[in-house]
Amino acid sequence: MELLAVAGIRLGVTCAGIKYPNRRDLVVIEAAAGTRAAAVFTRNAFRAAPVTVARAHLAAYFRFYNEERPHQARGYRTPHEAYFGSAAAMALAAEAVV
Secondary structure, eight states, X not given: OOOOOXXXXXXXXXXXXXXXXXXXXXXXXXXXXXXXXXXXXXXXXXXXXXXXXXXXXXXXXXXXXXXXXXXXGGTSBOHHHHHHHHHHHTTOOGGXXX
């Protein structure tokens, strides 16, 4: 199966022998500076170190983006402040605000 090219992304595969010998089982992804990407992580019980590290980095970024970084579109409040502030202003539980 041939994959379509994605601007700013280069892929490579190799045989690492992770589960079976002589099977292409490792993907290397290079993202050019400024490239935006999303990822899907395995739900297997075993997670390799790169997956664990990537999950930690993404969690830290999302925490920063939602709880620390003011957004112009939100009146220079964080999404967290805008969401929970809206609930408080209407005297509602945060879960009640959609």
